[in-house]
Amino acid sequence: MDELLRRVAAVDPARVAVVTHDGTRTYGQLADDALRVAAALTERGIRRFAIAEVEAAAVLPLLAGASLAGAEACQYPPDAPDDLRSLVERFDHDVLVTDRDDLAGLAPQVLGTGALLGGASDPSVVVDPTPTDDVRPHLVLTTGTTGAPRGVRHDWNRLVRGTARVRPAPDERWLLAFGLHQFAGLQVLLHVAAAGSVLVAPAPRRPVEGLEAMRALGVTHASATPTYWRFLVAQLRSDGGPVPALRQVTLGGEAIPGPLLGELRATFPDAAVSQVYAASEFGSTGSMRDGRPGLSIDVLDRGDDADVDMRIVDGELWIRSRTGMLGYHGEPPIEADGWRATGDRVEIEGDRVLFRGRTSEIINVGGVKVHPLPIEERVAAVDGVVMARVYGRPNAMTGAIVALEVVAAPGTDEAELKTALKAACADLVPASRPRSITFVDEIVTTGSKILRREL
Amino acid sequence: MSTAPADVQKTVTDFLTSIEKLPEGFGTDTPLYADGAELDSLETAELSATLEDVHGSDPYSIGEMPQTLGEILAFYAGA
Numbered sequence: 430m431d432e433l434l435r436r437v438a439a440v441d442p443a444r445v446a447v448v449t450h451d452g453t454r455t456y457g458q459l460a461d462d463a464l465r466v467a468a469a470l471t472e473r474g475i476r477r478f479a480i481a482e483v484e485a486a487a488v489l490p491l492l493a494g495a496s497l498a499g500a501e502a503c504q505y506p507p508d509a510p511d512d513l514r515s516l517v518e519r520f521d522h523d524v525l526v527t528d529r530d531d532l533a534g535l536a537p538q539v540l541g542t543g544a545l546l547g548g549a550s551d552p553s554v555v556v557d558p559t560p561t562d563d564v565r566p567h568l569v570l571t572t573g574t575t576g577a578p579r580g581v582r583h584d585w586n587r588l589v590r591g592t593a594r595v596r597p598a599p600d601e602r603w604l605l606a607f608g609l610h611q612f613a614g615l616q617v618l619l620h621v622a623a624a625g626s627v628l629v630a631p632a633p634r635r636p637v638e639g640l641e642a643m644r645a646l647g648v649t650h651a652s653a654t655p656t657y658w659r660f661l662v663a664q665l666r667s668d669g670g671p672v673p674a675l676r677q678v679t680l681g682g683e684a685i686p687g688p689l690l691g692e693l694r695a696t697f698p699d700a701a702v703s704q705v706y707a708a709s710e711f712g713s714t715g716s717m718r719d720g721r722p723g724l725s726i727d728v729l730d731r732g733d734d735a736d737v738d739m740r741i742v743d744g745e746l747w748i749r750s751r752t753g754m755l756g757y758h759g760e761p762p763i764e765a766d767g768w769r770a771t772g773d774r775v776e777i778e779g780d781r782v783l784f785r786g787r788t789s790e791i792i793n794v795g796g797v798k799v800h801p802l803p804i805e806e807r808v809a810a811v812d813g814v815v816m817a818r819v820y821g822r823p824n825a826m827t828g829a830i831v832a833l834e835v836v837a838a839p840g841t842d843e844a845e846l847k848t849a850l851k852a853a854c855a856d857l858v859p860a861s862r863p864r865s866i867t868f869v870d871e872i873v874t875t876g877s878k879i880l881r882r883e884l
Numbered sequence: 885m886s887t888a889p890a891d892v893q894k895t896v897t898d899f900l901t902s903i904e905k906l907p908e909g910f911g912t913d914t915p916l917y918a919d920g921a922e923l924d925s926l927e928t929a930e931l932s933a934t935l936e937d938v939h940g941s942d943p944y945s946i947g948e949m950p951q952t953l954g955e956i957l958a959f960y961a962g963a
Contacts, residue, residue: 825932826929830930830933859926862926865937
């Protein structure tokens with residue numbers, strides 16, 4: 430990570446790297462910050478630490494400094510103290526770096542960011558910024574949508590390797606719509622640093638702030654989940670303000686409904702629309718730029734020489750990646766370059782690999798396996814539907830039934846909409862038809878993803 | 885909504901109407917399944933969810949299998 434910042438700083442130290450509503454930081458400043466953080470970590474003998482900060486301008490040098498010093502950093506989500514306390518205990522963090530007053534005493538050692546950004550007290554403690562082949566660890570927490578969060582162990586060398594094909598693009602201004610505690614946020618950061626682009630980092634990072642940052646801070650490129658984009662487009666229509674002049678719209682993090690791609694192309698006519706397929710465990714697999722749903726079948730069976738290869742096993746996508754994780758915290762190491770199940774159900778249709786939902790989201794209705802995503806896509810196309818969520822609702826008769834939550838457009842007659850929703854699903858097999866339809870004010874998300882299980 | 889017999893009966897009648905399975909002369913003794921409303925397992929599951937949504941509980945969720953509207957009404961009367 431540090432080497433990416435330093436590469437840009439070497440040729441153009443004054444180039445802006447991060448923009449927030451509060452100010453900017455240049456590549457030169459971040460590279461110097463990282464050196465000081467690395468020296469401070471080395472002097473204090475810190476080999477592992479957690480970060481509880483949201484400001485990208487503060488987090489970036491902490492991550493880069495850790496990568497330089499070979500210390501394992503772990504960015505926490507912006508959660509309440511009790512939730513973070515459980516993370517401290519679960520992931521054995523003795524050192525917590527934060528400027529939050531409400532986290533005092535949360536870990537055996539709590540340091541302000543200034544304690545590291547200020548560098549070592551002994552000026553003779555310096556860190557050689559020359560990259561090495563040694564493992565430089567980084568810990569990413571999963572969102573915990575299917576249970577307690579897990580710590581995914583990465584190596585900066587492998588992560589940086591994934592940016593080898595990124596071309597220089599100093600004029601691009603990328604929105605940070607993900608938190609840096611999320612792997613997707615880390616991917617955006619790595620891409621920006623590898624391209625020498627600008628990271629625009631609003632806080633908080635909800636769609637409303639993202640839209641504001643697009644307009645006020647000149648965002649040209651943005652990567653977010655489909656759910657985030659749906660909210661942002663809804664917000665755009667609601668406030669009637671100018672449409673941001675985006676050149677790139679990227680989606681990832683969850684399965685992408687086909688109609689959303691068309692909606693985004695219509696909303697941002699000058700933008701290229703692409704999809705990335707990535708996960709905390711196997712890293713990024715590249716992007717699809719043709720604007721069509723799913724992946725090209727060319728991604729399958731690329732052979733042993735490819736950095737990333739995919740295959741389909743019993744309807745589930747498997748991946749082998751040389752930029753993926755080393756294993757999970759507290760668990761035995763895995764074969765890092767081996768094949769892994771992704772948990773994504775897929776089908777081949779023509780020349781595409783189409784996503785049908787997560788294996789964990791499959792609804793078992795009386796022994797019939799139902800994928801929620803195709804139903805959600807069908808429902809989302811009905812007039813009057815702003816957002817929809819399909820999930821399995823426990824039922825004594827059939828084990829589960831397909832349940833549907835809908836956010837209706839203002840002024841919509843709910844009884845009429847319910848009839849239209851049933852009609853839209855009438856030709857589905859009986860087990861796939863929604864048997865419970867509820868109108869709600871909002872769809873609950875976590876990490877900007879829809880939860881397709883009962884809450 | 886309350887669990888008064890008239891309210892529960894309306895919920896069941898509305899449900900059967902919505903799926904076009906309201907038998908002529910439907911009453912408290914009309915069978916809900918074969919030789920009556922002819923609900924299949926998925927429709928029965930939907931009736932269970934509907935009753936729970938509207939009245940807060942339902943007989944199916946506690947393992948009962950009412951055969952008629954009368955037995956559904958009896959469940960709420962005894963609840």
